[in-house]
Amino acid sequence: MADATPPPDLDSLNADLQQRRERALAMGGEQRIEQQHGKLKLTARERLALLFDPGTFKEFGLLAHQHSLTGGPTEPERTPADGVVTGEGTIDGRRVYCAAYDFTVMAGSMGMVGETKVARLRKRALLNRLPMVWLLDSAGARIQEAAGSTFAGSGALFYEQVQMSGVVPQVAAMLGPCAAGTAYIPGLADFVPMVKGTSSMALGGARLVKAATGEETTDHAMGGSQIHCYVSGVGDLEVEDDAACITAVRQFLSFLPSHNREQPPLRAGADPRDRRIDDIAKIVPTNPRAAYDMRKVIKRLVDDGDVLEIKPTFARNIITTLARFNGRSTGIVASQPMIKGGALDIDAADKAARFIWLCDAFNVPLLFLQDVPGFIVGTEVEKQGIIRHGAKMLYAVSEATVPKVTVVLRKAYGAGYYVMCGRGYEPDALLAWPGAEISVMGPEGAVDILFPKQIAAAEDPAAARAQYIAAVRATIDPYIAASWAMVDDIIDPADTRRVIIDALEGAVTKRQRRAWRKHGVPPV
């Protein structure tokens, strides 16, 4: 017997599909989108439109939504895409995966279905060896779905991020809150830009902190960019707004390959490789006690003055910057004499070690610009564990097998010279300016350790000390190091750009294999 109702025709099936899609694309609805804009935030879909090359975004999981686990109603209309937009697109023509949390849907909270989508994305990123970007704007785990001991099965997201580490680039852009355990997403990512004022991250949100310890605070006070980009070092770059944040993500990825078995993209530029820097003497004082801004030197050395500084407002006594030399991506680790005289402390060592690991993992050559009076000494830094942090930087620079080039501008003292890739750390070229001072310590310190009795016994101790200092100072001379072939060359500072490019290009075919080991035991 024939069914009384005829089967639906293809047009009406398609119309139904279209309607479902449109409903999901409307996100949390006009009112919530207005609230999002009111907080000066873009929606997840507006952000994706900025992130990817126009028209290249391909979504999956649009028709997903939350399901009730407690027998209550399931409300597809309330949870389009289950609060997270997932898919891929291209950035400068290269494929990238992205999960964009949608704050207009249940505050971007991470529900079970949404997380299934993101898990699928992580898996694809690793299988296809392509970068993964998180656009985070989320209240955290959706407690309605997660409270209770089914928690026992959760947590694989971080495990997977660790498997991805050093294989594909991972970027966690902070465009809103990222509360509770989900703060480990940025914690494990390679680059974490934060929007000033709107973004925050903390292991426990303000309400949880109040319940757990009684402390009164706010999410922003505890975990805004003013904390993480200046004090804790968890954030990599503070940016003004969503658009600037997305620009930073695109810029960061432009320096890196899509995965660790690829070379970073070359970007041909118009900046001449042998451009001389005639005003460099005006920037770097020859008086070794006088400070200057190393960022000005870097700007003049690199292609078109174009840099992306990582952690520019944290541990400012060292600079870590991505830039290009004759089109080639390069990670620069440079002393900053303007801050703490460029002396190294725990945060500086920490910042540099992580940056070196990032560059080495993704085949980005390293340039070290040394003007370092050494590690800060004293009781305060010993309490902070300067030995293990300094050892971590030694570890990272020793492990790095990418091309390494070192230029000593002025000071290269003690362990500072080591961690900034001195001779023993196998730079492919070690170059010095004519005024370079390479030594275990400064003449004053050396004299007070070596000749205290002779000075005390002298008729005029002050004059004796001055004499000893002059004698030791005479042994601090770059031509002595050059005469022993310990530095490869002494160069005219104005030629530094060309010499760096020659050295980097001279090492492009470098292949270095280490003894097999499961992994080392790095100090942290």
Added chain:
Amino acid sequence: MVEVKAELVGNLWKIVVDVGQRVEEDDTLMILESMKMEIPITTPITGTVTEIRVKEGEVVQEGQTVAVVEP
């Protein structure tokens, strides 16, 4: 009121402002001698120097307040 603190331990070599003097943000208040370098201690705000809490030649500790500036 902003307390200006030393960023690292060192010998206070020179004080270059007086109490009551107007200063602009980032102006040098004093110079520390540490790690073979002359390290300027600058004011984070524009204002008037109301207190100088150290003397030339004194050793200052990391985090020690060396001056006070009122906006």
